[in-house]
Amino acid sequence: MRLALSLFITLAATVSAVPVEAERRGGAGLLAVQSLVLSVFEWFGQFGIFCQRVLKGTFSAPFEGREFLRQLDNIGSQSLPLVAVAGAAIGVVLGLQTRESLTRFGATSMLPSVIIYSLMKEMGPIVTGLIVSGRVGAGIGAELGSMKVTEQIDAMAVSGVNPYKYLASTRILACLVALPLLTLVADAAGVLMGWLSSTLVKPISLGLFLNMGLNGVSFGDFLPATLKTSIFGLIIGAVSSYQGMSSRGGTEGVGRSATSAVVISSLFLIVADVFLVRLILLFFK
Amino acid sequence: MENTDNTLPIAIAHLSKSFGGRKVLDGIDLTIPRGQTLSLLGRSGTGKSVLLRLLIGLDKPDSGSIRIDGEEITSLGMDRLNRIRQKLGFLFQQAALYDSLTLGENVEFPLKRQTTLSPAERTEKVRALLASVGLERDVDKLPSEISGGMKKRAGLARALALDPAIVFFDEPTAGLDPITAAEIGQLITDLSKQRGMTSVVATHDMHSVRCFSDRAVLLDKGRVLIDGSFDDLKNSSDPFVSEFLTAAV
Ligand SMILES: Nc1ncnc2c1ncn2[C@@H]1O[C@H](COP(=O)(O)OP(=O)(O)OP(=O)(O)O)[C@@H](O)[C@H]1O
Ligand SMILES: [Mg+2]
Numbered sequence: 039m040r041l042a043l044s045l046f047i048t049l050a051a052t053v054s055a056v057p058v059e060a061e062r063r064g065g066a067g068l069l070a071v072q073s074l075v076l077s078v079f080e081w082f083g084q085f086g087i088f089c090q091r092v093l094k095g096t097f098s099a100p101f102e103g104r105e106f107l108r109q110l111d112n113i114g115s116q117s118l119p120l121v122a123v124a125g126a127a128i129g130v131v132l133g134l135q136t137r138e139s140l141t142r143f144g145a146t147s148m149l150p151s152v153i154i155y156s157l158m159k160e161m162g163p164i165v166t167g168l169i170v171s172g173r174v175g176a177g178i179g180a181e182l183g184s185m186k187v188t189e190q191i192d193a194m195a196v197s198g199v200n201p202y203k204y205l206a207s208t209r210i211l212a213c214l215v216a217l218p219l220l221t222l223v224a225d226a227a228g229v230l231m232g233w234l235s236s237t238l239v240k241p242i243s244l245g246l247f248l249n250m251g252l253n254g255v256s257f258g259d260f261l262p263a264t265l266k267t268s269i270f271g272l273i274i275g276a277v278s279s280y281q282g283m284s285s286r287g288g289t290e291g292v293g294r295s296a297t298s299a300v301v302i303s304s305l306f307l308i309v310a311d312v313f314l315v316r317l318i319l320l321f322f323k
Numbered sequence: 324m325e326n327t328d329n330t331l332p333i334a335i336a337h338l339s340k341s342f343g344g345r346k347v348l349d350g351i352d353l354t355i356p357r358g359q360t361l362s363l364l365g366r367s368g369t370g371k372s373v374l375l376r377l378l379i380g381l382d383k384p385d386s387g388s389i390r391i392d393g394e395e396i397t398s399l400g401m402d403r404l405n406r407i408r409q410k411l412g413f414l415f416q417q418a419a420l421y422d423s424l425t426l427g428e429n430v431e432f433p434l435k436r437q438t439t440l441s442p443a444e445r446t447e448k449v450r451a452l453l454a455s456v457g458l459e460r461d462v463d464k465l466p467s468e469i470s471g472g473m474k475k476r477a478g479l480a481r482a483l484a485l486d487p488a489i490v491f492f493d494e495p496t497a498g499l500d501p502i503t504a505a506e507i508g509q510l511i512t513d514l515s516k517q518r519g520m521t522s523v524v525a526t527h528d529m530h531s532v533r534c535f536s537d538r539a540v541l542l543d544k545g546r547v548l549i550d551g552s553f554d555d556l557k558n559s560s561d562p563f564v565s566e567f568l569t570a571a572v
Contacts, residue, residue: 189419192381193481196413197433198405 088202088280092210095203102208109212117173117220121166125224126231128161129153133235146240150247151254153232158260162225164311167270170217171304175278178209179299182282183292191283206283210275217271218264225264262318269314270307277303331390332357332489332521333378338387339545340373347373349545351387358519360511362532364556364567365542371525372416374542375491378523379413380404391489409437412487416494416525418478420466426453426477427462433484452480455510457503472499479507483514490514492524496531504528508535529571532556541567 132153140146182205185191191201233247278299285295333355340348347370355361363371376382378389380396389396391407399407420429430449434440440448453459456476466474475498482490492511496504508531514520526532532539533553541549541556541564549556549564556564 185421188417188422189415190421192376193413193415193419193421195381196379196408196411197436198408199432199436200401200405 084284085277085280088206088283089276091202092206092276092279095200096207096211098203102204105204106208106211109208110216112177113170113174113209113212113216114219116177117170117216118223120169120173121220121224122227124165124169125157125162125227128165128224129157129228129231129233130235132156132161132228133232137236137239147250148254149236150233150242150251153236154229154248154251155255155259157225157228157232158255159263160315162228163221163263163267163270164308166217166221166224167267167274167307167311168304170213170220170271171274171278171307172300174213175274175299175303176296178275178278179282179285180292180296182206182209182279183285183295184289186283186285187288187291201283206276206279209279210272213271213275214268215271217267217274221264221267258322262322266311266314266318269310273306273310274303277306330357330393331355332392333523334388334390334393335378336388338374338377338384338389340370340377340382340384342373346545348377348384351542351545351547353540353547353550355521355523357521358515359538360515360522360524360536362536362539363523363525363542364527364532364539366567367527369542370545371542372493375413375493375523375525378491379408379411409485410488412482412485412490414475414478414482414490414492414495416497418466418471418474420474420477420481422466425463425465426458426469426480429466429477430481430484433481437485448484452484453477455483456480457506472503475499476503476507479510486518487520488518489521490523492522492526494526494528495524496526496528501530504531505534511535527571529568 133149136149136152136156137146140149140152182191185205191205194201194204229248229251230244233242233244236242236247237244281295281299281302285291287294331354333353335351335353338348338351339346351374363374365371373382377384378391380399384397387397391411394403394407396404396407420426421432424432427446427449430452431445434445434448438445450459450462453462456479458473458476458480461469461473461477466477469477475495479492479495482492490511495507495511499507511520511522511524512535515522524531524536536553539549539551539553539556540547543563548561549559557568559565
């Protein structure tokens with residue numbers, strides 16, 4: 039049942055993500071459906087080839103260390119403030135809302151645990167993923183897209199530099215590393231604001247709050263949930279780089295790449311989350 | 324046969340390329356000897372840029388063969404192609420400068436990647452290259468801060484950075500004032516004389532064709548219509564050729 043649902047979501051995601059191509063082919067009714075299905079398959083085929091090239095580039099010498107660090111710095115500094123603010127906002131909301139429901143069931147002493155647990159387990163990772171896919175996905179899509187349409191990527195290839203390696207694989211690896219770190223920031227900001235919003239209603243020291251809260255969560259809760267965001271990073275990096283590097287049709291094409299990078303990567307991210315949550319439940323009971 | 328091909332920097336045979344059912348190049352045959360400067364002429368949209376992109380392996384032809392220094396490049400893998408590209412230079416029609424890098428860094432990029440020069444040697448080389456196109460004072464400017472003609476010249480400096488034996492220029496003088504255009508033409512001629520550089524120049528600039536090139540090739544409807552000297556072009560009785568020349572002058 040769950041699997042069927044995920045598959046349905048995947049299909050819906052891709053179908054909604056590639057209408058541009060289908061639109062261009064035109065047609066109505068059955069024909070439109072046909073061309074839509076075709077473009078979905080085409081997208082996956084092209085994306086597969088892209089990933090293969092990137093993989094090959096990633097594991098061939100020399101490693102583009104400097105460019106990787108530059109991208110890591112870029113992605114980190116671009117999203118850090120946003121991720122922190124989002125984490126903080128969720129902390130506040132969780133603090134207020136959880137108190138309301140826990141009071142109703144007479145379990146207010148559970149408040150710190152519930153806040154920390156929900157943040158680390160799901161809210162922190164997924165919100166970080168979605169925010170980064172918006173911020174960084176659009177950035178990568180637009181940057182690589184404009185490099186593509188102005189032939190800068192071709193110029194790179196002419197200079198004997200593999201663009202799949204130099205441009206795509208460094209960005210993908212940077213996303214992969216940055217996401218767990220950013221998730222930690224979101225978690226921390228959330229816990230802090232969760233405490234603040236609780237202590238304003240009913241004073242409690244930060245030490246006690248953390249103590250009570252962390253009692254309720256184990257390392258096995260925290261680690262897989264945080265590390266799964268690396269998969270989110272992989273998705274964001276790969277999808278956005280692909281959308282950017284396959285961009286065509288001038289400035290309009292660049293805009294399309296940026297938008298579709300965000301749309302496709304966030305949809306894939308949510309679908310992947312369904313699978314990952316299921317997988318983690320299987321192994322870390 | 325094989326032997327004579329090996330001595331030629333560029334040998335093109337039966338080259339065809341279509342886009343969406345439209346045949347842009349329809350059986351091009353062309354051999355270019357070392358040191359020659361060949362001008363590629365034709366109306367806008369005849370496929371000059373397409374031909375140049377095929378020659379450096381950025382696109383794959385539908386059929387036909389391209390030999391660079393005797394090596395067939397149409398079926399080469401990435402690694403082998405990159406090795407061949409080290410002796411090739413390419414000036415893009417829109418310059419294609421990396422817009423996050425300064426002009427100096429743009430020119431330095433191929434040097435950094437393909438040579439073992441020390442940073443000091445690279446800086447010196449970059450300065451000399453930019454000076455040769457009159458941009459020595461703009462090393463630290465970003466592409467967004469300079470004019471179209473300056474971009475073109477910076478792109479030219481980058482194309483020449485690795486002292487390539489063969490260079491493809493896509494409209495090197497378009498958008499330049501006549502004096503600068505003549506200087507660029509002279510630069511290309513000097514390089515072919517000094518180093519035996521072979522060049523293919525897609526251009527609309529008849530003055531450069533007359534003064535700086537050894538040979539003119541006029542493309543029309545995907546084929547080579549005229550292949551000869553500028554005088555051959557001038558003396559041709561083909562109505563399209565005379566119209567092309569009259570309109571240009
Ligand atoms: N990637 C592409 N996809 C589809 N069509 C293309 C592509 N590249 C080139 N063409 C088509 O090929 C034809 C030749 O284009 P090309 O850019 O080579 O012209 P050109 O001779 O360089 O013209 P100009 O003098 O204006 O630069 C054009 O009709 C163009 O529409
Ligand atoms: Mg052109």
